[in-house]
Amino acid sequence: NAGVMQNPRHLVRRRGQEARLRCSPVKGHSHVYWYRQLPEEGLKFMVYLQKENIIDESGMPKERFSAEFPKEGPSILRIQQVVRGDSAAYFCASSLSGTGDSGNTIYFGEGSWLTVV
Amino acid sequence: DAKTTQPPSMDCAEGRAANLPCNHSTISGNEYVYWYRQIHSQGPQYIIHGLKNNETNEMASLIITEDRKSSTLILPHATLRDTAVYYCIVRVPGTASKLTFGTGTRLQVTL
Numbered sequence: 001n002a003g004v005m006q007n008p009r010h011l012v013r014r015r016g017q018e019a020r021l022r023c024s025p026v027k028g029h030s031h032v033y034w035y036r037q038l039p040e041e042g043l044k045f046m047v048y049l050q051k052e053n054i055i056d057e058s059g060m061p062k063e064r065f066s067a068e069f070p071k072e073g074p075s076i077l078r079i080q081q082v083v084r085g086d087s088a089a090y091f092c093a094s095s096l097s098g099t100g101d102s103g104n105t106i107y108f109g110e111g112s113w114l115t116v117v
Numbered sequence: 118d119a120k121t122t123q124p125p126s127m128d129c130a131e132g133r134a135a136n137l138p139c140n141h142s143t144i145s146g147n148e149y150v151y152w153y154r155q156i157h158s159q160g161p162q163y164i165i166h167g168l169k170n171n172e173t174n175e176m177a178s179l180i181i182t183e184d185r186k187s188s189t190l191i192l193p194h195a196t197l198r199d200t201a202v203y204y205c206i207v208r209v210p211g212t213a214s215k216l217t218f219g220t221g222t223r224l225q226v227t228l
Contacts, residue, residue: 004160033215043161043218056215091160093216105151106216108160 003027004109006092012115019079019086021112025094031055032075033093033106034067043091049075082116089113121205126223129199135192137222139205142186148209150181151216152190154201161204161218164190195226 005024013019025032034046036059048056049069060067064082069075079086093108122140129135141150152164165172165179167188172179178191192199204221208214 035218042220043155045215045217048215089158093161104214105163105166107163108153110160 004092004094004107006090006109006112008112009110010113010115012117013082014117015083016081019082019114019116021077021079021090021092021114023075023077023092023094023109025075025092026096026107029094029096029107031095031097032069033095034075034077035091035093035108037089037091037111039088046077079114082114084116087114087116121207121219123203123205123219123222125220126225128225128227129192129195131196131226131228132194135195135199135224135226137190137192137203137205137224138187139189140187141205141207144185144207145209148207150179150185150188151206151208152177152179153204153206153216153218154199155204155221156198156201164203195224197226197228200224200226 003026007022011019030051032049035043036046037043045059047060047067051069052071064080066078089111091108091111093106095104095106149166149168151166153161154164155161165174165177167179167181181188202221202223204218206216208216
């Protein structure tokens with residue numbers, strides 16, 4: 001998948017703990033997207049970030065979820081006080097740019113599987 | 118982004134061509150057609166995209182009708198490893214332009 005790296009690949013958390021998922025985009029990409037896929041369901045957009053800025057967070061739950069993409073380092077999706085319903089696969093994707101490119105392909109990582117027990 | 122319609126499932130014999138249709142009758146002039154696939158328990162994989170002209174790469178061919186209201190993804194020689202859910206997505210590649218996934222077509226390649 002063209003170099004988007006996600007870790008951890010699998011994460012187990014107890015209810016009430018915090019989960020942090022990290023995403024390193026393809027080298028040179030400055031746009032990051034996070035998606036969630038619940039068991040047996042489709043991919044749902046969560047948030048779109050450009051370096052240090054949240055561009056679109058229309059798919060993010062209002063509470064407990066946050067995302068950042070700092071100037072240096074990976075993008076982080078943070079889930080506080082996890083509940084069993086947060087158990088899902090979380091996919092990160094990246095693109096070179098978001099503006100006016102005639103193709104601007106988005107590439108995905110292999111995902112982080114969160115299990116809340 | 119325009120809505121797309123795909124058949125929920127298709128079967129294809131190994132070695133034969135798999136032709137996956139997609140309707141996007143409300144597509145606008147600056148929207149591209151993208152195809153991704155998701156093999157079980159893996160991340161979505163980019164396959165191909167196009168605007169008006171037919172496109173071909175090492176994975177597949179994309180045929181877009183002249184009126185751009187529908188397209189077909191062709192896997193010329195399907196293998197068992199092509200079994201996956203295939204998503205057709207239309208998108209304007211610009212600011213704040215995310216991919217919106219529908220339900221896709223579940224392609225089952227059989228011996």
